[in-house]
Amino acid sequence: MSRPTIAAVARAAGVSVASVSRVLNGLPATGEMTERVRRAVQELGYVPDARARSLKVGRTFQLTLAVADVGNPVYVTMMRAVEEVVSAAGYRLVVTTTGRDVVDEVALVRGMARGYADGLVISPLRVDDDLIKSIRECEVPVVVAGNVPARAGVDTVRANSPKGIRLAVDHLVARGRRRIAFLNGPADTVPGTARAKGFADALKAHDLHPAATAEAADFTFPAGRAAAPRLPAAGKLDAVICANDLLAVGVMHELAANGLRVPEDVAVVGMDDSELAEQSFPPLTSVNLGSAERGRRAAELLLARIEDSTRTPRRIVVQPSLSVRRSTP
Known part of the structure; x- marks a missing residue:
């Protein structure tokens, strides 16, 4: 045939x-x-015929999504949302990792000049002047799913992490928790910086002091377990907010290994409201930072930028919500 x-x-x-x-x-x-x-x-x-189509219109009809960790459930959710939007417009989506070092992020952006994709959505963990420069000079359109300075002159979609932390603190205080600790990921990252500031501001608004703050080596489950012993023992704290769900589940495993109950002894809140939050035991209360919405909006901005490279850059902020589950009373 x-x-x-x-x-x-x-x-x-x-x-x-x-x-x-x-x-x-x-x-x-x-x-x-x-x-x-x-x-x-x-x-x-x-x-x-992809080859003929590309030659005819000068496009690859391929777009790239670059994230720090393709195994992180929040990035999986974002990827699905981006893919749904771009595939409906006739594009294939290629997913790659940025690496955890800003040098790797810069190399990835500069590599777009090789012409294997028509545009890039990047969610950088770390941002410096070299990365901003490489984005501004990139030969294909770039949308940042994250926070970069306005001077970068690039389309961005970011979560309001400080407001999300405030929702978590308000919830715990309303449940009678006062000795609240915070487990962050690396503080020199974009999410780490925003969430640390959000925690400090939220406690100050309630005239509280942190029971403790600790920094995990990464935003992963093993890093959460490894950092948990640096938090005070139950009794000196009654709640922990973690900078993402993977860290939170790691903390809950470590608490259980030490005979402590969640939420009876220590309430635990995560961030991202990923599938993992519902699958954990007990189910994890988590701040929903709109990963699917951020992915969808980023993809729409990228398609719009491809069609009109002269349009004014947009900076979109997706607002958080709190999904309350059994890890908090």
Whole structure:
């Protein structure tokens, strides 16, 4: 059987070949036209010739998402949201890691000049002037899922982490917890800096002092278990807020290993509200930082930037919410 052609798709959809091309290339089209073309593509099993398409329009129709840790559930959620948006526009998504060093992040951005993708969504752990410079000079559009200075002149989507910490502290105080500790990831990272400041400000608003603060080596489950012994014993604290869910679950495992109960002895709150929060035992109260919404908005900004490189950069802030589960009373 011969391979379906774009002309066959046009005939099946009852539209012109140009209209099919517009839809497949992710260009503006009416909802009705888009639906007719997509239905015809599915019925015929049409697969575009990616090589010919790329040569014709000067695009790879491939986009890159770069995150610090592809195994972190929050990045998996973000990846799914980005992929849903870009695939609907006719792009493939390639996921890669930035590495934990800003030098690796810079190298990744500069590597975009090799032309293997039409744009990049990057979620950097660390930001410095070299990274900002490389983003500004990048030969393809870049959207940052994170916080960079406004002077970078780049589209950004970030979470309001300080407000999220405030929601967690307010919740614990309302439940009668006063001796609250904070377990952060590396403080020199973008999320580490924002969440540390948020914790200090939230306690000050309640006229409280931290029961303790500790810094894990990374934002991972093993790092959470390893850092937990640096927190005070139960009785000297009655709650712990952790900078993400992986750290929080690590802390809960360490508490259980020492015969302590969550939440009876120590309440625990995480951040990200990932799938892990619902799967942990007990289920983890966690701050939802809108990872899916951030991924979706970042993908939309990238597609808009690809179509119009002159548009004014946007800075979007996604607001948090608190998902209360059994790890807090």
